[in-house]
Amino acid sequence: MINSILRMSRLSYSIKVTNSKKVFLIGVILLCTGLDIGLYAAGDAAKGKAAYAVCTACHGANGAGNKTLNAPSIAGQESWYVERQLKNFKAGIRGANSKDTFGMQMRPMALTLSDDQAISDMSAYISSMPATKSSKNTVMGDVSAGKASYMICQTCHGAKGGGNRALNAPKLTGLQDWYIVRQIKNFKSGIRGTKSGDIYGMQMRPMAMTLSSDEAIKNVAAYIATLK
Ligand code: HEC
Numbered sequence: 412m413i414n415s416i417l418r419m420s421r422l423s424y425s426i427k428v429t430n431s432k433k434v435f436l437i438g439v440i441l442l443c444t445g446l447d448i449g450l451y452a453a454g455d456a457a458k459g460k461a462a463y464a465v466c467t468a469c470h471g472a473n474g475a476g477n478k479t480l481n482a483p484s485i486a487g488q489e490s491w492y493v494e495r496q497l498k499n500f501k502a503g504i505r506g507a508n509s510k511d512t513f514g515m516q517m518r519p520m521a522l523t524l525s526d527d528q529a530i531s532d533m534s535a536y537i538s539s540m541p542a543t544k545s546s547k548n549t550v551m552g553d554v555s556a557g558k559a560s561y562m563i564c565q566t567c568h569g570a571k572g573g574g575n576r577a578l579n580a581p582k583l584t585g586l587q588d589w590y591i592v593r594q595i596k597n598f599k600s601g602i603r604g605t606k607s608g609d610i611y612g613m614q615m616r617p618m619a620m621t622l623s624s625d626e627a628i629k630n631v632a633a634y635i636a637t638l639k
């Protein structure tokens with residue numbers, strides 16, 4: 412192992428020394444990757460807004476969600492997370508499990524976004540909307556017990572539930588408590604976080620497993636509802 416790393420570093424060293432054109436090429440490739448990440452983030456929110464018309468039916472004009480229609484609040488969520496979920500829905504990484512009643516309602520909607528640019532535009536628009544959620548708290552739970560369970564969650568989602576891009580963990584504060592309960596159950600039962608290619612869902616799934624009962628899930632959701 413160490414030997415092969417050494418061999419690789421020696422190899423790249425010899426490339427640098429002996430072939431500056433190759434170094435230049437590698438530089439260009441790295442630059443393009445960087446640019447790609449740049450473009451990725453720079454969705455056109457105005458175009459996203461135009462395409463959002465179809466989404467209002469369930470998520471509402473302000474993105475606050477609708478409990479009756481089982482649609483969560485999406486306004487103000489981080490664009491990189493929204494982008495990932497829309498791609499996951501499109502690719503069938505999310506919302507394709509036959510037990511995923513609500514994900515299956517969302518999946519055809521993601522399929523209306525024809526390409527990566529359309530997804531990027533939509534994500535820019537959604538994250539630009541001021542965070543707001545439609546329903547008051549609906550989950551009764553023991554907040555202090557939930558706080559204790561949340562200790563493990565905060566390593567990725569943050570002490571205030573604000574999310575952490577470096578750890579790929581989304582913001583939890585804008586989400587309705589009933590939606591949080593549903594997702595934790597989905598992760599636990601493998602409705603979410605088991606499809607191959609779902610790298611980030613697979614990181615979350617064992618965390619959901621730390622909540623041993625429905626009671627524990629409710630408690631943590633009730634605690635998250637208190638975070639600002
Ligand atoms: C028919 C109702 C409906 C419409 C229309 C709809 N959605 Fe959804 N959406 C849902 C439901 C239900 C869920 C929750 C899925 C679940 O429980 O996993 C959801 C989930 C999402 C999520 C994931 C949120 C999260 O926190 O992970 C995003 C992002 C999203 N929708 C964006 C959109 C966009 C963008 C559009 C328009 C192109 C749209 N939705 C149209 C019903 C809808």
Ligand code: HEC
Binds near residue numbers: 578581591618622
């Ligand atoms: C190791 C880091 C990590 C820890 C610890 C962690 N999560 Fe997550 N969580 C993630 C990642 C990454 C995702 C995004 C999964 C995806 O992209 O589908 C996620 C997603 C979620 C979602 C779905 C959000 C949505 O909008 O659909 C909920 C709810 C959630 N986590 C709650 C929790 C709770 C509660 C705990 C503690 C019991 C916890 N997480 C601990 C990394 C973590």
